[in-house]
Amino acid sequence: MFSGILEVFKFRVLIQTLVLRELKSRYRGSVLGFLWSFLNPLFLMGVYTLVFSVYLKNPMEGYPAFLFCGLLPWLWFSTSIIHGAASIRGGGHLIKKVVFPAEILPVVAVLSNMINFLLSLPILLIFLLSYKITITMNVLFFPFLLIIQFILTSGLAFFLSAMNVHLKDVEQIINNLLMLLFFLTPILYPVTFIPEKYRGFFLILNPLFPLMTSYQDILFNGRLPDIKGLGYLLIISVLIFLIGYNVFNRFRDTFAEEV
Amino acid sequence: MVAIDIDRVSKSFRKYTNREIATIKDLFVMGIFRKDTFETETFWALRDVSFNIENGKMIGIIGSNGSGKSTLLKLLAGIMGPTSGSIRVKGRVSALIELGAGFHPELSGRENIFINGIILGLSKKEIKDRFDGIVKFAGLEDFIDSPVKTYSSGMYMRLGFAIAINVDPDILLIDEILAVGDEEFQHKCLNKINDFKRKGKTLVFVSHDLGSIERLCDEVVWIEDGVLKARGLPRMVIDSYTGYVASFEEERAFENHQSALEGAKRESPNRWGTREIEITNVRLTDGDKKEKYLFEYGEPIEIILSYKTKRKIEDPVFGIGIFRDDGVCVFGTNTAIDGFSISAVEGEGNVIFSIDRSNLVEGSYLLDVAIHKRDGQPYDYQSRLYSFVMRSKIKDVGIYRPDHDWLITSKEG
Numbered sequence A: 001m002f003s004g005i006l007e008v009f010k011f012r013v014l015i016q017t018l019v020l021r022e023l024k025s026r027y028r029g030s031v032l033g034f035l036w037s038f039l040n041p042l043f044l045m046g047v048y049t050l051v052f053s054v055y056l057k058n059p060m061e062g063y064p065a066f067l068f069c070g071l072l073p074w075l076w077f078s079t080s081i082i083h084g085a086a087s088i089r090g091g092g093h094l095i096k097k098v099v100f101p102a103e104i105l106p107v108v109a110v111l112s113n114m115i116n117f118l119l120s121l122p123i124l125l126i127f128l129l130s131y132k133i134t135i136t137m138n139v140l141f142f143p144f145l146l147i148i149q150f151i152l153t154s155g156l157a158f159f160l161s162a163m164n165v166h167l168k169d170v171e172q173i174i175n176n177l178l179m180l181l182f183f184l185t186p187i188l189y190p191v192t193f194i195p196e197k198y199r200g201f202f203l204i205l206n207p208l209f210p211l212m213t214s215y216q217d218i219l220f221n222g223r224l225p226d227i228k229g230l231g232y233l234l235i236i237s238v239l240i241f242l243i244g245y246n247v248f249n250r251f252r253d254t255f256a257e258e259v
Numbered sequence B: 001m002v003a004i005d006i007d008r009v010s011k012s013f014r015k016y017t018n019r020e021i022a023t024i025k026d027l028f029v030m031g032i033f034r035k036d037t038f039e040t041e042t043f044w045a046l047r048d049v050s051f052n053i054e055n056g057k058m059i060g061i062i063g064s065n066g067s068g069k070s071t072l073l074k075l076l077a078g079i080m081g082p083t084s085g086s087i088r089v090k091g092r093v094s095a096l097i098e099l100g101a102g103f104h105p106e107l108s109g110r111e112n113i114f115i116n117g118i119i120l121g122l123s124k125k126e127i128k129d130r131f132d133g134i135v136k137f138a139g140l141e142d143f144i145d146s147p148v149k150t151y152s153s154g155m156y157m158r159l160g161f162a163i164a165i166n167v168d169p170d171i172l173l174i175d176e177i178l179a180v181g182d183e184e185f186q187h188k189c190l191n192k193i194n195d196f197k198r199k200g201k202t203l204v205f206v207s208h209d210l211g212s213i214e215r216l217c218d219e220v221v222w223i224e225d226g227v228l229k230a231r232g233l234p235r236m237v238i239d240s241y242t243g244y245v246a247s248f249e250e251e252r253a254f255e256n257h258q259s260a261l262e263g264a265k266r267e268s269p270n271r272w273g274t275r276e277i278e279i280t281n282v283r284l285t286d287g288d289k290k291e292k293y294l295f296e297y298g299e300p301i302e303i304i305l306s307y308k309t310k311r312k313i314e315d316p317v318f319g320i321g322i323f324r325d326d327g328v329c330v331f332g333t334n335t336a337i338d339g340f341s342i343s344a345v346e347g348e349g350n351v352i353f354s355i356d357r358s359n360l361v362e363g364s365y366l367l368d369v370a371i372h373k374r375d376g377q378p379y380d381y382q383s384r385l386y387s388f389v390m391r392s393k394i395k396d397v398g399i400y401r402p403d404h405d406w407l408i409t410s411k412e413g
Helices: A001-011 A013-029 A032-054 A063-090 A092-097 A104-119 A121-132 A139-168 A170-186 A196-205 A208-221 A227-258 B026-029 B069-077 B109-119 B124-138 B154-164 B183-198 B209-214 B235-265
Strands: B004-013 B042-054 B060-062 B083-087 B093-096 B171-175 B202-206 B220-223 B228-233 B275-283 B294-297 B300-310 B316-326 B327-333 B348-355 B363-370 B378-391
Touching: A001 B294, A013 A032, A013 B109, A032 A063, A032 A104, A063 A092, A063 A104, A063 A139, A063 A170, A063 A208, A092 A227, A104 A121, A104 A139, A121 A208, A121 B060, A121 B363, A139 A170, A139 A208, A139 A227, A139 B069, A139 B235, A196 A208, A196 A227, A208 A227, A208 B220, A227 B004, B004 B202, B042 B069, B042 B202, B042 B220, B042 B228, B060 B069, B060 B209, B069 B083, B069 B093, B069 B171, B069 B235, B093 B154, B093 B202, B109 B124, B109 B154, B124 B154, B124 B363, B154 B183, B183 B202, B202 B209, B209 B235, B220 B235, B228 B235, B235 B275, B235 B294, B235 B378, B300 B316, B300 B363, B316 B348, B327 B363
Parallel strands: B060 B202, B060 B220, B093 B171, B171 B202, B294 B378
Antiparallel strands: B004 B042, B004 B083, B220 B228, B275 B300, B300 B348, B316 B327, B316 B363, B363 B378
C-alpha cells in the first residue's frame, strides 16, 4: 500500500512533466490563452451574483467575494473528478503501448487542476480586498485544506477512473452527481441558510460540506474553521483515498486490455 | 547468458461479449468490488509458451495475424502481465510498439521530445544530452519548434522512432515498424539496428516481412494460435511457416470454390443463357487428377466442366476465359476457335480443358466458363464465378511468364 504511494513519488519527474503538458496544452492555441483560467470563474461568478444577489435579493455583504471562496475550490474539485475519471480511458495510448504507471494519470488530473486553482487565487484576493475583508491569521489553515482536498479528490479519482474503464456510464453518472453535490454544498449560499437541524446530517453525508465552509471561514469570515468538522473530513478523506487506491490496484491489470 | 527467459507463459483475454451487466442494479447485485464481476468468456492469446533469448542475439517472431506475436511482445515489455507462467528480463527494455505514444498535438516537437523521453524512462539530463542527435536522426531540424499537429504522419513516426531508439536500452523490442518513413530513413533505422547488434544488445523483432527477418535475425520463433510452433535458424523456421500458410491458403481456395458452386446454383447476374444445356459442375485439378484451386507456378491445370442437357443439342461450343483479379483477360478460347466441331451432345458428360504448364505469375485469377451456339447465343454463361490462385517462388511481375533465358555477351576488343 504505502510502497505504492512511494512509487508515485518516484515518478515525480514524470508527473511534473505530464502536469506541465496538461497545463501547456490546455490553452495553447487559444487567443486569450492562460487568461481563461481567470475568465471562466469570473463569468460563473457574474452569473450567480446576478441570480442570487440581484434577482433573488440576497442581502449578503460582499457576496461575490464569498462566492469565490467556495466556487474556486469547487471548480478544482469538479474538473479534477471529471478529468480524473476519464484519465485511464483517455490515456489508452500510454497504458497500452508503453510501460507506464497507470496511477499517475488520475494524480496528474488532480494536480494540474490544483495548479489552475492556485493560479486563480489572485482574483480571489482582489475580490476579498475590494470588499474590504480583512485577511486574518486563519489563512494559515489554507495549505492544510489544500492537502485534505488533494487526498479526497485523488481517492475519488482513483476509484472513478478504474470504474470508468469497465463501465462507461460512470462519466455520465458523475456529471449528474456533481450537479447535485454543487447545490447541496454551501457554495452559492452560506451555511446559515440550511436549517440548523439538518446541518449535522449533511455534514456527515457530504465531505465537501466541512471543506467548503472551512474555506469560507478562513478566507471570508476571518475565523477559525470548525476543527471537529475538519478532523472528521481528514479521516474520511484518508479513508476514501485508501479505498480508492485499493480498488484501483485491484483493477490495474485489466487496464491495458480494456481501454 | 540469458537475457530473456520466458517460462510456460500463458495469457488470456476477456472476449468482448455483449455486456451482460445491463444495469447498475445488476452491477451491485454481482458485487462492484469483485473482479470476477467483469469477467466473461476468456480467449487464450498465448498458451504455455517457453523459450529463452540469449544476450546479444536478434530474434525474429513470425506468425499469422492474431497468432499472439504482439501480445508476447507486450508481455516482454511489461505492459501487461502474463496470466500464468513467468517472464524474466535482464536489463533495460525499450519497446518500439507505438511510436510517439504520449505526443501532444498542440505542443512543439521540442516539448514532445522531453515528454516522450520521460515517459520512456529517460532522465531530463539524458534527454538534453541526446536532444540534438534525436532531432538530427529524425531529420526535423527545421520543424522542431512547430506544434506536432502540423507534422506529416511520416515526420511524426520519425520523431517517435528517433526518441525510442535513443533510449539506449539493453533489450530492444520492435513491433513491425520498420515500414516507417522513406527509403533513406529505413536505411538509418537498419544501420541503428546493426549498431545495436554490434554493441552486443538483444533485439526482438516482430514482423510480417519475412525477408527482413531472414536478413537480420539470428534465430526465428514461430507462434501460431498462441502456441510456439517452431524455433530455430531463420531459413528453416520461415520455410515451415510459409508451408503452413500455403496449406491454409489451399484450404481457403477450396472453400471459395465450394461457395462459388453454391452461388452458381442461385440466380446470379453473373450467369445467363437459355439453359437448354447447363454447366452443372466446375472442377480444377492438377496433372494427377487431384482437385485443387491453388497451383504452383508451372503445374498443369485441368478445368473440368460437367454438362447436362434437356434435349439433344446440335453443334455446341464450349469456352473458357481466364482473367486476372483486376479484370484483365489473360486468355480466352473455345472449342470453335480451336477448330473442334462437336456434332451433338445429349445427356450428361464432361469437357476437360487442360493446360500442360501454367505459366502464370503469382496472383488470383478468375474463370469464365460457357456453352453457347456457334453464333454466340449463350446456353449457359457463367462469368467470373470461379477463381483459383497461382503461387510462385519467383517474384516476377505481369501476367504471363514465357519460358525464357538470358544471354549476356560482350564485344571482344
